[in-house]
Amino acid sequence: SQQGEEDPQALSIQEGENATMNCSYKTSINNLQWYRQNSGRGLVHLILIRSNEREKHSGRLRVTLDTSKKSSSLLITASRAADTASYFCATDAGGAQKLVFGQGTRLTINP
Amino acid sequence: ETGVTQSPTHLIKTRGQQVTLRCSSQSGHNTVSWYQQALGQGPQFIFQYYREEENGRGNFPPRFSGLQFPNYSSELNVNALELDDSALYLCASASPEDTQYFGPGTRLTVL
Numbered sequence: 179s180q181q182g183e184e185d186p187q188a189l190s191i192q193e194g195e196n197a198t199m200n201c202s203y204k205t206s207i208n209n210l211q212w213y214r215q216n217s218g219r220g221l222v223h224l225i226l227i228r229s230n231e232r233e234k235h236s237g238r239l240r241v242t243l244d245t246s247k248k249s250s251s252l253l254i255t256a257s258r259a260a261d262t263a264s265y266f267c268a269t270d271a272g273g274a275q276k277l278v279f280g281q282g283t284r285l286t287i288n289p
Numbered sequence: 290e291t292g293v294t295q296s297p298t299h300l301i302k303t304r305g306q307q308v309t310l311r312c313s314s315q316s317g318h319n320t321v322s323w324y325q326q327a328l329g330q331g332p333q334f335i336f337q338y339y340r341e342e343e344n345g346r347g348n349f350p351p352r353f354s355g356l357q358f359p360n361y362s363s364e365l366n367v368n369a370l371e372l373d374d375s376a377l378y379l380c381a382s383a384s385p386e387d388t389q390y391f392g393p394g395t396r397l398t399v400l
Contacts, residue, residue, distance in 0.1 A: 209387055218377055220291070220393040221332070226386075266331050275320055275383040276345050279331030 183280050184267060190286040197254040199283040201267030202247075208270050210243060211277070212252050215264045224252070224265075257287045291315070293382050293392035301398045307368045310395045314361040314382035320344070321363045322389065323355060326377040338363060367397075375399045 185200045203210070209228045213221040227234045227243045227250065234241050240253040254261055264284050268277040292315040302308050314321050320339045324332035334347040338357035352368040361382070367374055375398050381389040 211388070213391070218326075218328075218394075218396075220293075220295075220379060221381075221391040223291075223388055223390060226388050268331075270387070272334055272347070273345055275322060275387060275389060276334050276337055276347075277322070277324075277332070277381075277389060278334065279324075281329075281331045 184265070184283045186283060187281070188284045188286070190288060191257060193257060193259055193287050193289050195257055197257050197261070197285055197287075199252045199265050199285070201250045201252070201280055203250075203267075203269050203271065203278075203280075204248065205269075205271045207245075208274075210250050210270075211268045212239075212241060212250075213266045213268060215266065215282070216262075221266065254285075257285075259287050259289050261285060262287045291390035291392065293380065293390050295378075295380055295392035295395050297395060298393070299396045299398075301400065302370050303400050304370055304372060306370050307366065308370060308397060310365045310367075310378050310380075310397070312363045312365070312380035312392055314363065314380070315384075315390060316361055318361065318382035318384060318390075320383040321357055321361075322381045322383070323363075323365045324379040324381065325349070326379060326394075328376070332379055335365070370399045372399050 212224040264282045266282045268279045271278045294313045322337040323335040326332040336346040357363040377394045381391045
């Protein structure tokens, strides 16, 4: 079974709007990572947040982590058509560098 | 570019056959992990190699095996292929900071 659960499973917004995706997990972690995947190809690493961090930024991305609620969120601001992809959260709940993924959120940005 | 390459890109096999998938990791990354991603699902951890030794395994049968070589390349071998083995196979190498960098994947179809 998979550790993380992303919510929503699918999200469709207009270009320029912000997109928020959520991830919940079940066990204690050392870090959580977010990845993007275009059309069933390889995963692109977006950001890693450690259990002692609450928020991280990278360009238009903002990730938060609430270890008390075992949840994380990914915010993409000022979305672009090129942001259309599937987004996955992954934790190290399986052990060091053995990632456990959720089922992902399919994000569609409409022009 | 992640610096991780995989070959071949696509592969078609029939039930019962054997397959070998290859991955070349980033120089200096001693850990390589393999994942299976079925259509519409998140990746699932198959196993990990560290300095040429298996270092953890997910819920996959023994017919899934691997090798890691000193030149940062690795192989995933699957024997007695089954229809359910059809998936995208991803390898990832890990940086010392725990970030995992994924290759573009090999799409395996079993007929």
